[in-house]
Amino acid sequence: MTDARLLCxxxxxxxxxxxxxxILARYAGEQVPIKVITCTDGVRADGSSVAAPGVRVAELRKAMAILGAGEPQVLDYRDSGGAGSGAAEPGSFCAAVFDEVVRTLVTEIRAFRPTTVVTYDAFGVYGHPDHLQAHRATVAAVEASAHPKLYPESGQPWQVAGLWLVTTPDLPFDAAVDVGPWLDTKWQALRAHESEFDRGAGVSVFTDPRVREQLLSTEYFSHRPAPRPRTGSPATDLLAG
Ligand SMILES: [Zn+2]
Known part of the structure:
Protein backbone atom coordinates (compact mmCIF):
# COMPACT_ATOMS: atom_id res chain seq x y z
CA MET A 1 0.00 0.00 0.00
CA THR A 2 3.06 2.23 -0.21
CA ASP A 3 1.98 4.13 -3.31
CA ALA A 4 -1.53 4.95 -2.05
CA ARG A 5 -2.58 8.58 -1.88
CA LEU A 6 -6.07 9.73 -0.91
CA LEU A 7 -7.91 12.84 -2.09
CA CYS A 8 -11.34 13.71 -0.71
CA ILE A 23 -11.38 6.51 6.44
CA LEU A 24 -9.45 9.75 6.95
CA ALA A 25 -8.52 8.76 10.51
CA ARG A 26 -7.69 5.23 9.43
CA TYR A 27 -5.48 6.08 6.47
CA ALA A 28 -3.85 9.01 8.28
CA GLY A 29 -2.85 6.47 10.92
CA GLU A 30 -1.36 4.31 8.18
CA GLN A 31 0.70 7.28 6.94
CA VAL A 32 -1.15 7.43 3.65
CA PRO A 33 -0.64 10.92 2.16
CA ILE A 34 -4.01 12.69 2.33
CA LYS A 35 -5.48 15.81 0.82
CA VAL A 36 -8.91 17.22 1.60
CA ILE A 37 -10.38 19.91 -0.62
CA THR A 38 -13.42 21.69 0.81
CA CYS A 39 -15.09 23.65 -1.97
CA THR A 40 -16.86 26.24 0.19
CA ASP A 41 -16.00 28.04 3.41
CA GLY A 42 -19.42 27.19 4.85
CA VAL A 43 -20.64 30.80 4.67
CA ARG A 44 -24.00 31.01 2.94
CA ALA A 45 -24.04 33.05 -0.22
CA ASP A 46 -27.50 34.40 0.62
CA GLY A 47 -26.29 35.93 3.87
CA SER A 48 -28.27 33.58 6.12
CA SER A 49 -25.28 32.13 7.98
CA VAL A 50 -25.47 31.93 11.75
CA ALA A 51 -21.73 31.49 12.33
CA ALA A 52 -19.42 34.48 11.83
CA PRO A 53 -17.13 34.42 8.79
CA GLY A 54 -14.07 32.29 9.40
CA VAL A 55 -15.61 30.25 12.19
CA ARG A 56 -16.43 27.21 10.08
CA VAL A 57 -13.05 27.11 8.39
CA ALA A 58 -11.40 27.28 11.83
CA GLU A 59 -13.59 24.38 12.92
CA LEU A 60 -12.61 22.47 9.78
CA ARG A 61 -8.91 22.93 10.56
CA LYS A 62 -9.49 21.68 14.10
CA ALA A 63 -11.42 18.64 12.83
CA MET A 64 -8.69 17.81 10.32
CA ALA A 65 -6.07 18.01 13.06
CA ILE A 66 -8.11 15.60 15.19
CA LEU A 67 -8.32 13.19 12.25
CA GLY A 68 -4.57 13.58 11.73
CA ALA A 69 -5.29 14.38 8.09
CA GLY A 70 -3.32 17.60 7.72
CA GLU A 71 -4.41 21.02 6.52
CA PRO A 72 -7.53 21.27 4.37
CA GLN A 73 -7.56 23.27 1.18
CA VAL A 74 -10.61 25.52 1.12
CA LEU A 75 -11.74 26.87 -2.25
CA ASP A 76 -13.11 30.36 -2.59
CA TYR A 77 -16.83 29.63 -2.89
CA ARG A 78 -19.83 30.19 -0.61
CA ASP A 79 -22.47 27.67 0.48
CA SER A 80 -25.33 27.59 -2.04
CA GLY A 81 -27.87 26.37 0.51
CA GLY A 82 -29.77 28.52 2.95
CA ALA A 83 -33.12 30.10 3.35
CA GLY A 84 -34.00 30.84 -0.26
CA SER A 85 -32.90 29.32 -3.50
CA GLY A 86 -29.26 30.09 -2.87
CA ALA A 87 -28.07 28.23 -5.93
CA ALA A 88 -28.00 31.34 -8.08
CA GLU A 89 -26.48 33.68 -5.47
CA PRO A 90 -23.28 35.30 -6.73
CA GLY A 91 -20.24 33.69 -5.16
CA SER A 92 -22.04 30.44 -4.35
CA PHE A 93 -20.44 27.16 -5.38
CA CYS A 94 -23.36 26.39 -7.68
CA ALA A 95 -23.02 29.76 -9.42
CA ALA A 96 -19.34 29.09 -10.18
CA VAL A 97 -18.31 28.61 -13.79
CA PHE A 98 -18.16 24.81 -14.07
CA ASP A 99 -15.04 24.80 -16.21
CA GLU A 100 -13.27 26.96 -13.63
CA VAL A 101 -14.06 24.47 -10.85
CA VAL A 102 -12.96 21.51 -12.98
CA ARG A 103 -9.74 23.28 -13.93
CA THR A 104 -8.96 23.95 -10.27
CA LEU A 105 -9.55 20.30 -9.37
CA VAL A 106 -7.52 19.05 -12.34
CA THR A 107 -4.61 21.22 -11.22
CA GLU A 108 -4.84 19.83 -7.69
CA ILE A 109 -5.18 16.21 -8.88
CA ARG A 110 -2.17 16.49 -11.18
CA ALA A 111 -0.11 18.10 -8.43
CA PHE A 112 -1.08 15.70 -5.61
CA ARG A 113 -1.36 12.57 -7.80
CA PRO A 114 -3.93 10.64 -5.74
CA THR A 115 -4.53 6.94 -6.35
CA THR A 116 -7.97 7.11 -4.74
CA VAL A 117 -10.41 10.00 -5.03
CA VAL A 118 -13.56 10.25 -2.92
CA THR A 119 -16.50 12.58 -3.39
CA TYR A 120 -20.31 12.30 -3.21
CA ASP A 121 -22.63 10.11 -5.22
CA ALA A 122 -24.77 11.46 -8.05
CA PHE A 123 -27.51 12.40 -5.55
CA GLY A 124 -25.08 14.35 -3.40
CA VAL A 125 -25.79 11.83 -0.60
CA TYR A 126 -28.98 13.69 0.32
CA GLY A 127 -29.39 16.17 -2.49
CA HIS A 128 -27.62 19.33 -1.29
CA PRO A 129 -26.88 21.38 -4.43
CA ASP A 130 -23.25 21.90 -3.41
CA HIS A 131 -22.78 18.14 -3.01
CA LEU A 132 -24.18 17.64 -6.51
CA GLN A 133 -21.82 20.29 -7.83
CA ALA A 134 -18.87 18.62 -6.05
CA HIS A 135 -19.87 15.27 -7.57
CA ARG A 136 -20.14 16.62 -11.10
CA ALA A 137 -16.94 18.65 -10.94
CA THR A 138 -14.90 15.85 -9.36
CA VAL A 139 -16.08 13.20 -11.81
CA ALA A 140 -15.23 15.52 -14.69
CA ALA A 141 -11.87 16.46 -13.17
CA VAL A 142 -10.79 12.86 -12.54
CA GLU A 143 -11.46 12.02 -16.18
CA ALA A 144 -9.93 15.23 -17.51
CA SER A 145 -6.80 14.82 -15.37
CA ALA A 146 -5.81 11.71 -17.31
CA HIS A 147 -6.30 13.33 -20.69
CA PRO A 148 -3.17 15.04 -22.04
CA LYS A 149 -5.15 17.36 -24.30
CA LEU A 150 -7.36 18.71 -21.54
CA TYR A 151 -6.06 21.59 -19.40
CA PRO A 152 -2.51 21.09 -20.72
CA GLU A 153 -1.33 24.11 -18.69
CA SER A 154 -2.50 22.42 -15.46
CA GLY A 155 0.27 19.86 -15.07
CA GLN A 156 1.21 16.41 -16.33
CA PRO A 157 -1.66 13.97 -16.95
CA TRP A 158 -2.53 11.76 -14.01
CA GLN A 159 -4.73 8.65 -13.98
CA VAL A 160 -6.55 8.05 -10.72
CA ALA A 161 -6.85 4.34 -9.89
CA GLY A 162 -10.22 4.50 -8.14
CA LEU A 163 -13.03 7.06 -7.88
CA TRP A 164 -15.37 6.35 -4.97
CA LEU A 165 -18.63 8.10 -4.19
CA VAL A 166 -19.99 8.55 -0.68
CA THR A 167 -23.44 7.03 -0.45
CA THR A 168 -25.85 5.51 2.06
CA PRO A 169 -26.96 1.88 2.70
CA ASP A 170 -30.39 2.49 1.19
CA LEU A 171 -28.75 2.92 -2.22
CA PRO A 172 -26.57 0.43 -4.11
CA PHE A 173 -23.01 0.49 -2.78
CA ASP A 174 -19.76 -1.30 -3.59
CA ALA A 175 -17.84 -0.83 -0.36
CA ALA A 176 -19.01 -0.76 3.25
CA VAL A 177 -16.04 0.24 5.37
CA ASP A 178 -16.23 -0.62 9.06
CA VAL A 179 -14.81 2.45 10.77
CA GLY A 180 -15.87 1.37 14.25
CA PRO A 181 -12.28 1.46 15.53
CA TRP A 182 -12.08 5.13 14.50
CA LEU A 183 -15.60 6.12 15.57
CA ASP A 184 -14.45 8.05 18.64
CA THR A 185 -11.93 10.03 16.61
CA LYS A 186 -14.56 10.66 13.94
CA TRP A 187 -16.99 11.89 16.56
CA GLN A 188 -14.42 14.21 18.14
CA ALA A 189 -13.70 15.63 14.69
CA LEU A 190 -17.39 16.10 13.94
CA ARG A 191 -17.86 17.70 17.34
CA ALA A 192 -15.17 20.24 16.45
CA HIS A 193 -17.79 21.81 14.17
CA GLU A 194 -19.27 23.47 17.25
CA SER A 195 -21.21 26.16 15.43
CA GLU A 196 -23.23 23.50 13.62
CA PHE A 197 -24.21 21.90 16.91
CA ASP A 198 -24.92 25.33 18.42
CA ARG A 199 -27.42 26.14 15.69
CA GLY A 200 -29.04 22.71 16.00
CA ALA A 201 -28.05 21.52 12.53
CA GLY A 202 -28.68 17.94 11.40
CA VAL A 203 -25.43 16.70 12.92
CA SER A 204 -26.89 17.32 16.38
CA VAL A 205 -28.66 13.96 16.13
CA PHE A 206 -25.28 12.24 16.59
CA THR A 207 -25.01 13.54 20.14
CA ASP A 208 -26.87 10.32 20.98
CA PRO A 209 -24.20 7.59 21.18
CA ARG A 210 -26.61 4.92 19.93
CA VAL A 211 -27.31 6.96 16.80
CA ARG A 212 -23.58 7.44 16.27
CA GLU A 213 -22.94 3.74 16.61
CA GLN A 214 -25.74 2.93 14.20
CA LEU A 215 -25.12 5.56 11.54
CA LEU A 216 -21.48 6.61 11.72
CA SER A 217 -19.59 3.37 12.30
CA THR A 218 -19.81 2.28 8.66
CA GLU A 219 -18.97 4.43 5.65
CA TYR A 220 -20.55 3.47 2.33
CA PHE A 221 -19.14 4.10 -1.13
CA SER A 222 -20.12 3.28 -4.66
CA HIS A 223 -17.39 2.77 -7.23
CA ARG A 224 -17.30 4.72 -10.41
CA PRO A 225 -15.40 2.76 -13.03
CA ALA A 226 -12.47 4.69 -14.43
CA PRO A 227 -10.90 4.14 -17.83
CA ARG A 228 -8.08 1.64 -17.88
CA PRO A 229 -4.79 3.43 -17.33
CA ARG A 230 -2.56 3.78 -20.35
CA THR A 231 0.92 3.97 -18.95
CA GLY A 232 2.85 3.95 -15.72
CA SER A 233 -0.22 4.29 -13.61
CA PRO A 234 -0.66 3.89 -9.87
CA ALA A 235 -1.79 0.50 -8.67
CA THR A 236 -3.18 0.96 -5.21
CA ASP A 237 -6.82 1.82 -4.85
CA LEU A 238 -7.44 2.10 -1.14
CA LEU A 239 -11.10 1.15 -1.06
CA ALA A 240 -10.95 -1.70 -3.58
CA GLY A 241 -9.31 -4.13 -1.18
ZN1 LIG B 1 -22.29 19.43 2.96
Whole structure:
Protein backbone atom coordinates (compact mmCIF):
# COMPACT_ATOMS: atom_id res chain seq x y z
CA MET A 1 0.00 0.00 0.00
CA THR A 2 3.06 2.23 -0.21
CA ASP A 3 1.98 4.13 -3.31
CA ALA A 4 -1.53 4.95 -2.05
CA ARG A 5 -2.58 8.58 -1.88
CA LEU A 6 -6.07 9.73 -0.91
CA LEU A 7 -7.91 12.84 -2.09
CA CYS A 8 -11.34 13.71 -0.71
CA UNK A 9 -13.36 16.48 -2.36
CA UNK A 10 -16.02 17.85 -0.06
CA UNK A 11 -18.49 20.73 -0.22
CA UNK A 12 -18.69 22.15 3.31
CA UNK A 13 -16.78 22.17 6.57
CA UNK A 14 -18.13 19.13 8.53
CA UNK A 15 -18.66 16.90 5.46
CA UNK A 16 -15.08 15.60 5.76
CA UNK A 17 -15.81 14.27 9.25
CA UNK A 18 -19.41 13.23 8.74
CA UNK A 19 -18.96 11.20 5.54
CA UNK A 20 -15.27 10.27 5.51
CA UNK A 21 -13.99 10.86 9.05
CA UNK A 22 -13.46 7.14 9.54
CA ILE A 23 -11.38 6.51 6.44
CA LEU A 24 -9.45 9.75 6.95
CA ALA A 25 -8.52 8.76 10.51
CA ARG A 26 -7.69 5.23 9.43
CA TYR A 27 -5.48 6.08 6.47
CA ALA A 28 -3.85 9.01 8.28
CA GLY A 29 -2.85 6.47 10.92
CA GLU A 30 -1.36 4.31 8.18
CA GLN A 31 0.70 7.28 6.94
CA VAL A 32 -1.15 7.43 3.65
CA PRO A 33 -0.64 10.92 2.16
CA ILE A 34 -4.01 12.69 2.33
CA LYS A 35 -5.48 15.81 0.82
CA VAL A 36 -8.91 17.22 1.60
CA ILE A 37 -10.38 19.91 -0.62
CA THR A 38 -13.42 21.69 0.81
CA CYS A 39 -15.09 23.65 -1.97
CA THR A 40 -16.86 26.24 0.19
CA ASP A 41 -16.00 28.04 3.41
CA GLY A 42 -19.42 27.19 4.85
CA VAL A 43 -20.64 30.80 4.67
CA ARG A 44 -24.00 31.01 2.94
CA ALA A 45 -24.04 33.05 -0.22
CA ASP A 46 -27.50 34.40 0.62
CA GLY A 47 -26.29 35.93 3.87
CA SER A 48 -28.27 33.58 6.12
CA SER A 49 -25.28 32.13 7.98
CA VAL A 50 -25.47 31.93 11.75
CA ALA A 51 -21.73 31.49 12.33
CA ALA A 52 -19.42 34.48 11.83
CA PRO A 53 -17.13 34.42 8.79
CA GLY A 54 -14.07 32.29 9.40
CA VAL A 55 -15.61 30.25 12.19
CA ARG A 56 -16.43 27.21 10.08
CA VAL A 57 -13.05 27.11 8.39
CA ALA A 58 -11.40 27.28 11.83
CA GLU A 59 -13.59 24.38 12.92
CA LEU A 60 -12.61 22.47 9.78
CA ARG A 61 -8.91 22.93 10.56
CA LYS A 62 -9.49 21.68 14.10
CA ALA A 63 -11.42 18.64 12.83
CA MET A 64 -8.69 17.81 10.32
CA ALA A 65 -6.07 18.01 13.06
CA ILE A 66 -8.11 15.60 15.19
CA LEU A 67 -8.32 13.19 12.25
CA GLY A 68 -4.57 13.58 11.73
CA ALA A 69 -5.29 14.38 8.09
CA GLY A 70 -3.32 17.60 7.72
CA GLU A 71 -4.41 21.02 6.52
CA PRO A 72 -7.53 21.27 4.37
CA GLN A 73 -7.56 23.27 1.18
CA VAL A 74 -10.61 25.52 1.12
CA LEU A 75 -11.74 26.87 -2.25
CA ASP A 76 -13.11 30.36 -2.59
CA TYR A 77 -16.83 29.63 -2.89
CA ARG A 78 -19.83 30.19 -0.61
CA ASP A 79 -22.47 27.67 0.48
CA SER A 80 -25.33 27.59 -2.04
CA GLY A 81 -27.87 26.37 0.51
CA GLY A 82 -29.77 28.52 2.95
CA ALA A 83 -33.12 30.10 3.35
CA GLY A 84 -34.00 30.84 -0.26
CA SER A 85 -32.90 29.32 -3.50
CA GLY A 86 -29.26 30.09 -2.87
CA ALA A 87 -28.07 28.23 -5.93
CA ALA A 88 -28.00 31.34 -8.08
CA GLU A 89 -26.48 33.68 -5.47
CA PRO A 90 -23.28 35.30 -6.73
CA GLY A 91 -20.24 33.69 -5.16
CA SER A 92 -22.04 30.44 -4.35
CA PHE A 93 -20.44 27.16 -5.38
CA CYS A 94 -23.36 26.39 -7.68
CA ALA A 95 -23.02 29.76 -9.42
CA ALA A 96 -19.34 29.09 -10.18
CA VAL A 97 -18.31 28.61 -13.79
CA PHE A 98 -18.16 24.81 -14.07
CA ASP A 99 -15.04 24.80 -16.21
CA GLU A 100 -13.27 26.96 -13.63
CA VAL A 101 -14.06 24.47 -10.85
CA VAL A 102 -12.96 21.51 -12.98
CA ARG A 103 -9.74 23.28 -13.93
CA THR A 104 -8.96 23.95 -10.27
CA LEU A 105 -9.55 20.30 -9.37
CA VAL A 106 -7.52 19.05 -12.34
CA THR A 107 -4.61 21.22 -11.22
CA GLU A 108 -4.84 19.83 -7.69
CA ILE A 109 -5.18 16.21 -8.88
CA ARG A 110 -2.17 16.49 -11.18
CA ALA A 111 -0.11 18.10 -8.43
CA PHE A 112 -1.08 15.70 -5.61
CA ARG A 113 -1.36 12.57 -7.80
CA PRO A 114 -3.93 10.64 -5.74
CA THR A 115 -4.53 6.94 -6.35
CA THR A 116 -7.97 7.11 -4.74
CA VAL A 117 -10.41 10.00 -5.03
CA VAL A 118 -13.56 10.25 -2.92
CA THR A 119 -16.50 12.58 -3.39
CA TYR A 120 -20.31 12.30 -3.21
CA ASP A 121 -22.63 10.11 -5.22
CA ALA A 122 -24.77 11.46 -8.05
CA PHE A 123 -27.51 12.40 -5.55
CA GLY A 124 -25.08 14.35 -3.40
CA VAL A 125 -25.79 11.83 -0.60
CA TYR A 126 -28.98 13.69 0.32
CA GLY A 127 -29.39 16.17 -2.49
CA HIS A 128 -27.62 19.33 -1.29
CA PRO A 129 -26.88 21.38 -4.43
CA ASP A 130 -23.25 21.90 -3.41
CA HIS A 131 -22.78 18.14 -3.01
CA LEU A 132 -24.18 17.64 -6.51
CA GLN A 133 -21.82 20.29 -7.83
CA ALA A 134 -18.87 18.62 -6.05
CA HIS A 135 -19.87 15.27 -7.57
CA ARG A 136 -20.14 16.62 -11.10
CA ALA A 137 -16.94 18.65 -10.94
CA THR A 138 -14.90 15.85 -9.36
CA VAL A 139 -16.08 13.20 -11.81
CA ALA A 140 -15.23 15.52 -14.69
CA ALA A 141 -11.87 16.46 -13.17
CA VAL A 142 -10.79 12.86 -12.54
CA GLU A 143 -11.46 12.02 -16.18
CA ALA A 144 -9.93 15.23 -17.51
CA SER A 145 -6.80 14.82 -15.37
CA ALA A 146 -5.81 11.71 -17.31
CA HIS A 147 -6.30 13.33 -20.69
CA PRO A 148 -3.17 15.04 -22.04
CA LYS A 149 -5.15 17.36 -24.30
CA LEU A 150 -7.36 18.71 -21.54
CA TYR A 151 -6.06 21.59 -19.40
CA PRO A 152 -2.51 21.09 -20.72
CA GLU A 153 -1.33 24.11 -18.69
CA SER A 154 -2.50 22.42 -15.46
CA GLY A 155 0.27 19.86 -15.07
CA GLN A 156 1.21 16.41 -16.33
CA PRO A 157 -1.66 13.97 -16.95
CA TRP A 158 -2.53 11.76 -14.01
CA GLN A 159 -4.73 8.65 -13.98
CA VAL A 160 -6.55 8.05 -10.72
CA ALA A 161 -6.85 4.34 -9.89
CA GLY A 162 -10.22 4.50 -8.14
CA LEU A 163 -13.03 7.06 -7.88
CA TRP A 164 -15.37 6.35 -4.97
CA LEU A 165 -18.63 8.10 -4.19
CA VAL A 166 -19.99 8.55 -0.68
CA THR A 167 -23.44 7.03 -0.45
CA THR A 168 -25.85 5.51 2.06
CA PRO A 169 -26.96 1.88 2.70
CA ASP A 170 -30.39 2.49 1.19
CA LEU A 171 -28.75 2.92 -2.22
CA PRO A 172 -26.57 0.43 -4.11
CA PHE A 173 -23.01 0.49 -2.78
CA ASP A 174 -19.76 -1.30 -3.59
CA ALA A 175 -17.84 -0.83 -0.36
CA ALA A 176 -19.01 -0.76 3.25
CA VAL A 177 -16.04 0.24 5.37
CA ASP A 178 -16.23 -0.62 9.06
CA VAL A 179 -14.81 2.45 10.77
CA GLY A 180 -15.87 1.37 14.25
CA PRO A 181 -12.28 1.46 15.53
CA TRP A 182 -12.08 5.13 14.50
CA LEU A 183 -15.60 6.12 15.57
CA ASP A 184 -14.45 8.05 18.64
CA THR A 185 -11.93 10.03 16.61
CA LYS A 186 -14.56 10.66 13.94
CA TRP A 187 -16.99 11.89 16.56
CA GLN A 188 -14.42 14.21 18.14
CA ALA A 189 -13.70 15.63 14.69
CA LEU A 190 -17.39 16.10 13.94
CA ARG A 191 -17.86 17.70 17.34
CA ALA A 192 -15.17 20.24 16.45
CA HIS A 193 -17.79 21.81 14.17
CA GLU A 194 -19.27 23.47 17.25
CA SER A 195 -21.21 26.16 15.43
CA GLU A 196 -23.23 23.50 13.62
CA PHE A 197 -24.21 21.90 16.91
CA ASP A 198 -24.92 25.33 18.42
CA ARG A 199 -27.42 26.14 15.69
CA GLY A 200 -29.04 22.71 16.00
CA ALA A 201 -28.05 21.52 12.53
CA GLY A 202 -28.68 17.94 11.40
CA VAL A 203 -25.43 16.70 12.92
CA SER A 204 -26.89 17.32 16.38
CA VAL A 205 -28.66 13.96 16.13
CA PHE A 206 -25.28 12.24 16.59
CA THR A 207 -25.01 13.54 20.14
CA ASP A 208 -26.87 10.32 20.98
CA PRO A 209 -24.20 7.59 21.18
CA ARG A 210 -26.61 4.92 19.93
CA VAL A 211 -27.31 6.96 16.80
CA ARG A 212 -23.58 7.44 16.27
CA GLU A 213 -22.94 3.74 16.61
CA GLN A 214 -25.74 2.93 14.20
CA LEU A 215 -25.12 5.56 11.54
CA LEU A 216 -21.48 6.61 11.72
CA SER A 217 -19.59 3.37 12.30
CA THR A 218 -19.81 2.28 8.66
CA GLU A 219 -18.97 4.43 5.65
CA TYR A 220 -20.55 3.47 2.33
CA PHE A 221 -19.14 4.10 -1.13
CA SER A 222 -20.12 3.28 -4.66
CA HIS A 223 -17.39 2.77 -7.23
CA ARG A 224 -17.30 4.72 -10.41
CA PRO A 225 -15.40 2.76 -13.03
CA ALA A 226 -12.47 4.69 -14.43
CA PRO A 227 -10.90 4.14 -17.83
CA ARG A 228 -8.08 1.64 -17.88
CA PRO A 229 -4.79 3.43 -17.33
CA ARG A 230 -2.56 3.78 -20.35
CA THR A 231 0.92 3.97 -18.95
CA GLY A 232 2.85 3.95 -15.72
CA SER A 233 -0.22 4.29 -13.61
CA PRO A 234 -0.66 3.89 -9.87
CA ALA A 235 -1.79 0.50 -8.67
CA THR A 236 -3.18 0.96 -5.21
CA ASP A 237 -6.82 1.82 -4.85
CA LEU A 238 -7.44 2.10 -1.14
CA LEU A 239 -11.10 1.15 -1.06
CA ALA A 240 -10.95 -1.70 -3.58
CA GLY A 241 -9.31 -4.13 -1.18
ZN1 LIG B 1 -22.29 19.43 2.96
Missing amino acids: VHAHPDDESLWTGG
